Amino acid sequence: MKRYHYLAASILTGISLLSNTSDSKAQRRPNTNFVPYSSVSFGVGSSHYYGDLAGYRQFIRATYIMPRWNLGLGYTRQFTPHFAARAMFTWARIAGDDYTFNKNNIEKNLVQYARNLHFRNDLKEFAVSGIYNFVADGRNSNVRAKLTPYLFGGVALLAHSPEARTPVAEEAAPYEAQKWVKLQPLHTEGQGQPGYDKPYSLVTVAIPVGIGLRYRLNENFNLGFELGYRYTFTDYLDDVGGPYADPSVLQGLATKMADRRTQHYDSRYKNPVERYQVLVDLYNNPSTSPELKQQISDALQTNAVPRGSASNILGFLNDGYVLTSFQIHYIIPTKIKCPPIR
Template identity: 65%
Template sequence: MKKYKSLLTGLAVVLILTNHVTKSSAQRRPNTRFAPYSSVSFGAGSSHYYGDVAGYRRALRATYIMPRWNVGLGYTRQFTPHFAARATFTWARIAGDDYTFNKNNVEKYIAQYARNLHFRNDLKEFALTGIYNFVEDGRNSNQRAKFTPYLFGGLALVAHSPEARTPAPPDNEPYEARRWVKLQPLRTEGQGQPGREKPYSLVTVAIPIGFGARYRINELFNVGLEIGFRYTFSDYLDDVSGNGYGDPALLEGLATKMADRRFQVIAARKANGPDRYAPIKQLFDSGTPDQQLVVQDALTTSARGGSGITRDGYILTNLSIQYVIPGKIKCPPIR
């Protein structure tokens, strides 16, 4: 009898201990279900243009010769440990200038130098992108990875309107010298003339792709750095395409000065632009017959831009601060 009592007592102790261990293990076992979370961001960086005025074939020079700025806001939703979606609005300025881009090698790039076009363009970009994180997050925002490199890609809508400075006019010209004016209404490539295309749209679609990395500062903040290329479906971010010069007899007003700038002596983009015509004259006067022919062709060609097959694009770099929205907000007790 005593043996049975001892056995029952032993079983009871084992059951109690087992139950306690099971509860403790359950409490310590992590919940593997991922809790999605959101973040908002603000960032700024540089902008780099590629197109007819700064060609893809000289991409390295195009990247560093005339960088401009961008600022942006973003909202990101992390759906899984690896995948997120993001909506961003970015205001970016891009710019290009034939004189600045080619002044150090006039002989080799005489056609672009003689063309003497320039522009600036403020882009308003709204983008939706998907993000793949190479390092997975923990089960919630508090357990996200310390350092996360990622890739992104998506679709963007871009509003734009290229501008250029007016030239220095004679005293009797009815416009203000070196004033920034919008180019699309001037129809500088003869848009709308017989046999020409209609004026180009000031809204286009772009494909953003790139890579970046984020670093967790604490439970609520990250810092991020990324670089992304935008390939657009427009060849007119710079107001230059492959349609050539419009018929001067059909151009009106300021368009007659802004469409063909090959014979303007002063580079107009800067307020006190230098004499850009002297190198052309020197190359023609002292060059070989072949060089003289190249100069002559550059000043008389009907080509204004490239073929139009390759569209304009731009790169954006961005350094951002990201605020992680807490998953649960505790309300203070009502007293």
């Protein structure tokens, strides 16, 4: 019996020694648990539209031909050294213009030049994204990585409303000339009429994906740069997606805004540009081939030529846009829990 008492005493003594040893090591070892922290950010940058008026097939040209601006405000929560989540509101303007995009290569882009459409659209985007940092942060916000490249991706809710200018005075009557008007209520492709699609929604979903680089300026601030693409679930950021409507189903101002091929001026400019005469001169040029003359005639007169062009990479991509953003981040101070001193 005494043997069991000796054995039990030996086990308890061993456990006690191990416990004391563990406590001693725990006191010497620093607390390496990551402390989550938050930041708010403000950014400004450029906006670049891709769609029927600036096709994906000419991606580089579409990127630089008519850039506009964006402003963004965000909140980010860093949950682990590598992973964060962000909620961000962005207000961005995009724009496109057939004349501007195609004026230097009319014969190659004859249909688009002859179409003579333009638009602008102010986008209100609310996005929730996940962020993956390639360089891990330290255990708290005070020991953040100095330079952090990262990827982001998520989902966004997008509100939009495309606009265009009415024609010049002699072509706008009886409506006001060169006034910016909202296009969706005009149903420029016959939307809502029997045999036509229903009006497109002014609220849609977008998928933001992109890359970024963040620089630790000091304990309280980061500087950053992002480049991100948004794929949208609409083909009507530019109000252009389908064929020309039968003129008999158009009403009011839509009769001036839906088919602008024979209007003489590109009315987007405050000082309108004569663009129709260029086509007339090309048609009357003795060196112009009969085939090209027929193409000009078709582009200007027939509804067999689509209003919405198949100018996407694979022919089925919806409208999209790219945002660049230069950002400043403010790190919200947090209480750092220090290991207890024993």
